Amino acid sequence: MEMTQYLNVFMDEVQEHLQTLNTSLLALENNPADSSLLEAIFRAAHTLKGASATMGFNKMSNITHAMEDLLTRLRNGEIAVSSEIINVLFECFDLLDALAQGIAAGHEEDIEAAGLLTQLRMLASAGKKEVAITAARSVKHEIKPEYNRDEKALIEESISNGRILYHVSVKLREDCLLKGARAFMVLRELEKLGQVVRTWPLTKDLEDENFDDHFIIGVLSVENTEKVKSPVASITDVEIVAVEHIDLAGLPLSQSEEGTKETVRGTGVIRSGAVPRAVTSPTVRVEIKKLDDLMNIVAELVIQRSQLEQLSEALESKRLNEVVEHFSRLTVDLR
Known part of the structure; x- marks a missing residue:
């Protein structure tokens, strides 16, 4: 399958889960005690996180990762659904929708997401x-x-x-x-x-x-x-x-x-008391953001590895099994 075809499949999946997010958030606004709506929102965010990380769209994966952390606490009953939380989740939807439109146009939109990430993390840490x-x-x-x-x-x-x-x-x-x-x-x-x-x-x-x-x-x-x-x-x-x-x-x-x-x-x-020696081991300067992005990608690779292993077992394909085993070894080495 060509990269364009992968992207088309990805965009179809994104639109489906964005629709689920929008519908479920509107319903949650009227019925904040409905746990099934939280489950639907969580599943949509979780799937979007994995898919966007696999395709290399880091801004989308970072937002959905932070959403997932907040939604986990909501599902576990550790914090209660509030109007503030619903408003922030709607902001997440708007941002994800804008990012999806940018990806469809051939690039991931350069949209400021740091403020929204901070809000999500603050809400997720409430009561801690x-x-x-x-x-x-x-x-x-x-x-x-x-x-x-x-x-x-x-x-x-x-x-x-x-x-x-x-x-x-x-x-x-x-x-x-x-x-x-x-x-x-x-x-x-x-x-x-x-x-x-x-x-x-x-x-x-x-x-x-x-x-x-x-x-x-x-x-x-x-x-x-x-x-x-x-x-x-x-x-x-x-x-x-x-x-x-x-x-x-x-x-x-x-x-x-x-x-x-x-x-x-x-x-x-x-x-103390020793003469400082010059450091002889070679070093490479790397931007913190690049290092951070790399670690996020490694984490998502581990998630995708598990999904591939499940798919391999279901399809019972020898060739796919070999590819998955090699992929698993590579992710272990990365860790």
């Missing part, structure tokens, strides 16, 4: 404040942030110059595919706002994904709590963010000053 507080406390019990003398001196000097020390506790989604990359993106965002002093676990462990699903970053910044939290919370796969202002009087100090202290100089981490 207590969960965030509990999670932050849990992280602090499991990870004990401590600073050495050099770091303490740096912090004291920075605070005297008007900066604030924050502990940013981050919990990633359990199904996050590339934890190290997400942690790197969090670090990059915080470096834009100030100076990262230290991470728990250590930066190397974050890079090597040698951690569970949460970590803490100590950062010095002149920004307020919300400005520190907002860019981190908007990163894909970040489930919970808690930002705590640390007073100098309550600064946790390491009990041991031997050997392996980490101290920040600029944006790099060096070992």
Whole structure:
């Protein structure tokens, strides 16, 4: 099948599910307690997410992914349908319809979607404040942030110059595919706002994904709590963010000053008492957006792999089975 034929099939599917979205949303507006309408809206968004990701239309897949997160909480009864939620879902429909028209015309429309994505994530996180507080406390019990003398001196000097020390506790989604990359993106965002002093676990462990699903970053910044939290919370796969202002009087100090202290100089981490060595391993600069898009595509590939496996079993085609097995190996390697 030629790419044009794939696109035609895709557009037919998009129009069908957009119609379902519109009809179901209109009905939900009059009957917000009808769970069958939520199911229909969820299925339409879920299918659109998978199909658009497969075709490479990332803006459409990102919107439907965020819709799916909100709809999951609605279906589970964790939050109630409200007029605000219905209005935002109608905005999603309008955006998806505009994107579909652009795709039909030969390109994905350059439409601003960041504001709508933020609204969806805020609505989906409603009622999670207590969960965030509990999670932050849990992280602090499991990870004990401590600073050495050099770091303490740096912090004291920075605070005297008007900066604030924050502990940013981050919990990633359990199904996050590339934890190290997400942690790197969090670090990059915080470096834009100030100076990262230290991470728990250590930066190397974050890079090597040698951690569970949460970590803490100590950062010095002149920004307020919300400005520190907002860019981190908007990163894909970040489930919970808690930002705590640390007073100098309550600064946790390491009990041991031997050997392996980490101290920040600029944006790099060096070992106290050691001569910094030049980094010899080759690196490539990649835009954060490209990395983010790549990880979203990998996640969708995993979803499509499962669908292909089910289709292969149903059709009982030997050739298709071989293709699916190869595709499965490739997606495992990507992860």
